[in-house]
Amino acid sequence: MAWVWFHRFGSPPHFYRLATRLTPWFAWPAALLCLAGLIGGLVLAPPDYQQGDGFRIIYVHAPAAWLSLMVYVVMATSAAVGLIWRMTVAYAVSASCAVIGASFTALALATGMLWGRPMWGTYWEWDPRLTSELLLLFLYLGYLGLRNSIDDVGRADRASAVLAIVGVVNVPIIHYSVIWWNSLHQAPSVMKFGRPTMPAAMLVPLLLMLAGFTAYFVALLLIRARGELLRRERNAHWTAEAAGATATG
Template identity: 55%
Template sequence: MNIFMKWFHRLGSPPWFYNISGKLIPWFAVTTILTLVVGMYGGLILAPADYQQGDSFRIIYVHVPAAWMSLFIYIVMAVAGAISLVWRMKMADVMLISSASVGASFTFIALVTGSLWGKPMWGTYWTWDARLTSELLLLFLYFGIIALYNAVEDRQTASRAVAVLTLVGVVNIPIIHYSVEWWNTLHQGTTVARMDGPAMDSSMLWPLLTMAVCFKLYYIWVLLVKARAELLSREINNGWVRELVGGKANG
């Protein structure tokens, strides 16, 4: 427990985070590229065509991981928002706002690829299906968080406002997840996380899981980059940033 608390407090230190994140970024960049190559090769080349959908099903290797990430990132933001409101941790604010644009991007990709997949399956690019509508609402929540943060000049006030908005919007996450069970929708049900096992052949499943790992690694990679930039903009007048800039200038 003491080790966890020590790590927790270290993570809340802007200089420590900036230093350690700079060392981690190259590793996440390399592993993202490697898993992308493996996942796409497995999904586009090795996986057999679906017996009903043919090759059109291969969009699943982008659509499903993107949809998973749209929910995962929002949950991360909600946790960061709660930490920010309870413990007033500056790094939690940074993580929340730095995640928002990445989450919005994944949500947009999920909606676009879902529409492209829906055309051959449903005969239309869009329908006001419960899953699609709640996912679209999630995109608007991401946009609202970004807009609210940029609309308030004082960073501390802006951080509190977006933390509250994020926590209010988290109610949409279970709605998205369980929408296919609660309502009669066109969207297919869960095929991977099932009590009786995945409803996919292993030759199709492993590339999907590899792409899911790839998208998570990409999120961490981009998050660290964006968080470092956000941190510098917030801490520009603090001594450790002046020392950092001064050291680079002398070097």
């Protein structure tokens, strides 16, 4: 039974219609969650006892950093599914991730630098967490560059999939870097076992922002994947309907 679901999900016209229908169901909750998170984080949460109001950077820095990692895992996983099952939908999803992931990795680095300056006294340090996150940005850029250098979409999909899968080894390195090595960067305060090390008034807005950014990413991915599917299904009949071409031309 599970395979029936898998094959339906893998059918481009079915995925295209599903993606069209689902997009508002992620976009609107994303907007509401982020609005609530911003009010909670900027207005309602008390200042930190050490960092004062400077800690409020966390409400955009942590969601950006979370997306930088999650988007990469989605990109590498769908690339692997595409390679193994030769699934067009999976390749379309993988290719849709790169620009989103690269921009949020750059944002995580930039907001991290702006947070580091007042708290650590420096914008940049060749620290394990910062260096491995910079490497993630280069992986995204390498993936995009590789795709752009190959004209044939099918070949670009297969070549970039290998790069994405090899690069996934960097994801656990980034996540555990603050535990494995001495780092300027603080240890995780949400994604760890046991109780989070934050009071609820600070933690709840952060969770809202993390959920909001995740829903926002899904909405973006659904929009982009539809375009990528149209680029790959050049001769399929369903694309005429999906592209909005009328029956009479």
